[in-house]
Amino acid sequence: xxxxxxxxxGNFGTLISKYIKEQGHQVMGVDILENRVNDALPHxxxxxxxxxxxxxxxxxxxxxxxxxxxxxxGNDFQNSLETTSLLKELGAKxxxxxxxxxxxxxxxxxxGADEVVNPxxxxxxxxxxxYTSKYILDYIKLDDDYAIxxxxxxxxxxxxxxxxxxxxxxxxxxxxxxKENGNVNLSISPDDKFEEGKSLxxxxxERAVQKCFYNAE
Numbered sequence: 001x002x003x004x005x006x007x008x009x010g011n012f013g014t015l016i017s018k019y020i021k022e023q024g025h026q027v028m029g030v031d032i033l034e035n036r037v038n039d040a041l042p043h044x045x046x047x048x049x050x051x052x053x054x055x056x057x058x059x060x061x062x063x064x065x066x067x068x069x070x071x072x073x074g075n076d077f078q079n080s081l082e083t084t085s086l087l088k089e090l091g092a093k094x095x096x097x098x099x100x101x102x103x104x105x106x107x108x109x110x111x112g113a114d115e116v117v118n119p120x121x122x123x124x125x126x127x128x129x130x131y132t133s134k135y136i137l138d139y140i141k142l143d144d145d146y147a148i149x150x151x152x153x154x155x156x157x158x159x160x161x162x163x164x165x166x167x168x169x170x171x172x173x174x175x176x177x178x179k180e181n182g183n184v185n186l187s188i189s190p191d192d193k194f195e196e197g198k199s200l201x202x203x204x205x206e207r208a209v210q211k212c213f214y215n216a217e
Contacts, residue, residue, distance in 0.1 A: 003065065009072075069093075071113075089112070145206060161191050167202070
């Protein structure tokens, strides 16, 4: 079990807190607005009202005791930047900060953030990828070039084996698993046949996946 600090209990911060708690971890939620703290109470282990740009307030939280500090302030970048800097100054093990624009990402990384999340950018890209290909269901970005994709099977693959389709040889795409009814089979052999109703988890370069699946029949 991990101990997580979430600063900023707007919609994004509250959702993060909810999902972290559902995974069995301890969540401390912090916001300067009492109504936000009250709304988030069902989704956190503990909560406090306070100003995260006040170093004396942050000291009372015991920042160094948290495994991860997540700063999700979305409506005031100055406060976001100050909070990020203070968290690192107070010995935070890992600081994850929210950005709304790419320029903000750069400033946050320079001022103490170990990682930056940009939810609008990430959702925008997911939407663009998902709705411009009838085969791509979901994806997880790994770096600037590579991602893991969940894809449906093109019709002309049905009945063929992994070896016959040969996407690793043609596109450098690796089939990681076959998924059916929520169950994932990681034991893939070249002689396995593709069957209707199943999807694949594949790992590959974005350009290669686009070439392989965007125009698949």
